[in-house]
Amino acid sequence: MVEENSNGQEKIEPSNNGTQQPSKDEKPANTQAKHEEEELSEEDLKLKTDLEILVQRLTEDDQKLYEPSLEQLKEYIKNSTSSMTAVPKPLKFLRPSYPQLCSIYDKWTDKKLKSLLADTLSVLGMTYADEGKHDSLRFRLLSDEKNIESWGHEYIRHLALEIGDVFNEMEEKEASDSSEASPQPSPQEANSSFEFSKEDLIQLSLEIVPYFLKHNGEADAVDLLLEIESIEKLPQFVDENTFQRVCQYMVACVPLLPPPDDVFFLQTAYSIYLRESQLTEALALAIRLGDETLIRSVFDATSDKVMHKQLAYILAVQKSSFEYEDVQDIIGNTKLSEHFLYLAKELNLTVPKVPEDIYKSHLDNSSKSVFAGTGLDSAQQNLAASFVNGFLNMGYCSDKLIVGDDNWVYKTKGDGMTSTVASIGSIFQWNLDGLQQLDKYLYVEEPEIKAGALLGIGISACGVHDGDVEPALLLLQDYVTNSNTKLSNSAILGLGIAFAGSRNDELLGLLLPIAADTSLPIESSAMASLALAHAFVGTCNGDITTAIVDNLLERSATELKTEWTRFLTLALGILYMGQGDQVEDVLETISAIEHPITSAIEVLINVCAYTGTGDVLLIQDLLHRLTPKNKAGEEKEEDDEEELAVDGEAMEALGLDNIQTDENQDTSGATHKDSEDQMEVDEEFKDAKSTVEEVEAEKEEPEKEEDEKEVALVDELTYAVLGIAMIAMGEDIGKEMCLRHFSHLMHYGNEHIRKTVPLAMGLLSVSDPQMKIFDTLSRFSHDADLDVSMNSIFAMGLCGCGTNNARLAQLLRQLAGYYSREQNALFITRLSQGLVHLGKGTLTLDVFNDAQVLNKVTLASLLTVLVGLVTPSFMLKHHYLFYYLNSGVRPKFILTLNEEGEPIKVNVRVGQAVDTVGQAGKPKTITGWITHSTPVLLGHGERAELETDEYINYASRVEGVIILRKNPNYREEE
DSSP: OHHHHHHHHHHHOTTTTTTTOTTSOHHHHHHHHHHHHHHOOHHHHHHHHHHHHHHHHHHSSOGGGHHHHHHHHHHHHHHOOOOTTSOOHHHHHHGGGHHHHHHHHHHOOOHHHHHHHHHHHHHHHHHHOOTTTOHHHHHHHHOOOOOGGGGOHHHHHHHHHHHHHHHHHHHHHHHHHHHSOOOOOOHHHHHHHSSOOHHHHHHHHHHHHHHHHHTTOHHHHHHHHHHTTOGGGGGGGOOTTTHHHHHHHHHHHGGGSOTTHHHHHHHHHHHHHHHTTOHHHHHHHHHHHTOHHHHHHHHHTOOOHHHHHHHHHHHHHTTOOOOOGGGHHHHTTTTHHHHHHHHHHHTTOOSOOOTHHHHOGGGOOOTTOSSTTSOOOOHHHHHHHHHHHHHHTTTSSOOSSSTTOTTGGGGSOTHHHHHHHHHHHHHTTTOTTHHHHHHGGGGSSOHHHHHHHHHHHHHHTTTOOBTTBOHHHHHHGGGTTOSSHHHHHHHHHHHHHHTTTOOOHHHHHHHHHHHHOTTSOHHHHHHHHHHHHHHTTTSOOHHHHHHHHHHHHHSOHHHHTSTHHHHHHHHHHHHTTTOGGGGHHHHHHHHTSOSTTHHHHHHHHHHHHTTTSOOHHHHHHHHHHHSOOSHHHHHHHHHHHHHHHHHHHHHHHTTHHHHHHHHHHHHHHOSOOOHHHHHHHHHHHHHHHHHHHHHHHHHHHHHHHHHHHHHHHHHHHHHHHHHHHHHHTTSHHHHHHHHHHHHHHHHHSOHHHHHHHHHHHHHHTTTOOOHHHHHHHHHHTTOSSHHHHHHHHHHHHHHTTTTOOHHHHHHHHHHHHHTTTOHHHHHHHHHHHHHHTGGGGTEEOOSBOTTOOBOHHHHHHHHHHHHHTTSHHHHHHTGGGGGGGGGGOEEOEEEEEOTTSOBOOOEEEEEEEOOOTTOSSOOOSEEEEEEEESSEEOOTTEEEEESSSSEEESSSSOOEEEEEEEOTTOOOOO
């Protein structure tokens, strides 16, 4: 229709005469009116006439007619029905009268009448008011009428939108006022904001929020309170019917919010869950917030002993240091080995496997394979087999390779013996029976074997803490200060793995003196700092921070050039993992260190502090650091020019410039020179040469500094690449974007960036074998740079970690054939094969669980290995550091127990998780499910639900160890 189009144009372009002065151009207005009258039906024409008469009455002098006329106008507007796509007819017909009604409002003096008219004008303002004037909101606040709900959903949404706009304008104005004396506002700005006050806006918002919650507008309610910075007022409006949807939406928003809003959202959702007795959901948020007082509040909210057990099982997965007397054995993971062995028995996985079962060398018929089918043995490949055997049979307490064969250890050499013996600890992981198996190795002469036993003790006791007695600590503490560096380092490493996440004070007292002692080799201090960081992950512990910073301040430049410095800085990062703003103080301290390494440390600590937040600004900053700088080339040219200028000046000072010129002239013109002249020239050349040598000697020191700067820059670039993955791992869209960036970095980055990109890709999809990612890594695994290839192969292992992925296993078998003559690459390939078949496919290194809680212990363990692999040759030399992965491994099972703690079999549906946030009704939370009987394995991105309501679940999610009780109201279907 013509009038709709013309109205639309007037709305979009207010300057086109119609809006401000509707009666200026009469001729077009008359023709428009004629068109309208021609096209309007009889019913519409009557409505239009009636409305015009009512407006006419308001302009007359008879005050008795005002109130009935206004009431009638309201009735017309409220009762108008139209499709969602069209403007209601009364609003359309009253549009030309809007300026007239506004002037009437200004003339009237009666307070009640003005309030009634403002109420109507607020609704009319939706279709007429100019951009930026916020008339709907202005008249709403000028009216005393309370029943705003009667105007309907669209009007209330429009009001909410204007409240957000005005509030933001006021915030910006305040910010500009505080920063500088702001210029005078324009008349339009003055008109839009001078009447509003924040208190009025908040008060109006709190009237709108209950309406939204009542009419399935939970997202709108949350968004409105976010706009006016009052999210903490939400819980008072939420009830048992709306809390689930509200909290789900709030938690889903967290990765997209800037700090500190993200924390406010989690705290608000936590308080709602706690009030509604959704204790397991509240616990998940308390763990995300990292606050032990919140965790204690969850435990204190109920006296149900079984519920306490369920909460304890959730904490045990996180390797939490929280202490609660009744369920301390569960939090300390003392039942983990028992549950895992039950799973192995139910899934028929108790028969041990040997590395050859996954190498499948007999399938490799290529002539390249050296070891396939021949009797040749290599110490390095035997060491690889020990690692693979440890990964493959992890936690099963039995194997065919090492435990019963004492000779196998002697088929490896040097430090290889350490890792081989330590793999026994991997086989007995979470089970203290491993200590008896390793005990005999403590009495042999070879220090390497003894060191392996110490490390193995730490691995087998990994994450298991039984109240007062800590066997690993008792056995290892005497070796920590041993004069033999191998023994002391292995004991420290073992303690770091055993006590990851435990915050054990005894351990702090034991290792802190070593971490703080700068007279010890940097390796010892780095190992002690790293072990303490793993134990106190994400706690910002001041004593450990001080010890690490002292090392960085007091160590000489040559000491700080070693790879161990990376582990010192990583320890600092792990301490501040997920702590956000709390990192500011330590960053200030570090900026005081006068060493090129400081910028690299700042990058690492920052990315650890904001890990999993999806912070876009931080990712942009990291990408900016990775951008090749043109300045370097320009500076080099300038330096060359300066050198030339200096050399020229030196020559001139010695008078050589002229001699050179004369000599040139003589060679062109004369045939010979006097011998005396020649001797003088030679003397002068000698003097010049000695001067140049002095200058070069002076230059050597700056070159050393340049060398340090280069090492620091390499670290900064590698931390930036890993940092992008760490920050983006919190949400899926960020992940996708980062993978795209990584492909660019592989094309255009320098060698150090290209070495780290595969590791970052592996970190983004740990235990989540996506075809596009591991195919890309497979392409990189044939790179011309062997370091890039090795890191790509290891990243493939991380992607498929514990999944038994057949396609990945095949790719790795092909790589083992391809690199059969390249020992180091073959070693890494074997490790990856072991990781893909981790625990025969029952274990995972996934950093998040279904409730999207970041497991800091797992992330710290992955980071340690990845930072080591920045220089693959270093990790291959200190291969025992790969055992840090063990501290992050957990079973990926669903195990159902009854209230007495005994396993029971229940049918569950396992399928792909579906995001149901903000969807109407009760949508399915999983898709493509298959029904299994528990215990059952749960892959990345999968979710489970009970098939029937025969049992009631104590936990809100079916994951890990869950406790069920019989449903008294259950009736079996016939």
